Amino acid sequence: MPRRTSPIEVLFRFWAVAFVFALCPYGFLFLLVGAVSLPFLALIALLVTILFNGIQWIGHQFVFRTMFSDDEQVQKFLRDGGDPWFHLSCPWPFNPDSDEVRMTVEPEVWHCSECGGPNTDIEQPCQHCGFGRWHCGRCDALLDDQFSPCQACGNDPFGERGTCE
Known part of the structure; x- marks a missing residue:
């Protein structure tokens, strides 16, 4: 094009x-x-x-x-x-x-600061290396977003769900 x-x-x-x-x-x-x-x-x-x-x-x-x-x-x-x-x-x-x-409008391309890979949405984690994803502070599992509870260990940043020991 x-x-x-x-x-x-x-x-x-x-x-x-x-x-x-x-x-x-x-x-x-x-x-x-x-x-x-x-x-x-x-x-x-x-x-x-x-x-x-x-x-x-x-x-x-x-x-x-x-x-x-x-x-x-x-x-x-x-x-x-x-x-x-x-x-x-x-x-x-x-x-x-x-x-x-x-x-036609081509989407703006952003480059990951970690791997340099092209991404179309600056708000989302890198599509290539995953940089920018949220990790559980307890078991380091990937989370859906910054405030979601961990599916692996049950750690909840607000202490409302699961068990935090």
């Missing part, structure tokens, strides 16, 4: 187009006469790019989270980390991704 265009790439493309438009037709003439400098035109193009994309991003967040709150496909896209402006609505030459690539 092809890689999705990142928001930084989209912003860079917007900036390049804004810079070219800043040069045509009078910007280039003002540049030649010395009324403006090239860094000034580049800065103005950057500010216009950030302002335009910022307004689009805020507007799309509002519209997609309120008006499409009943649409399950849109809500799944948002839950999976999709961005309504950069990944869905941004027009073609700035985001050249196909509709199929735009609608």
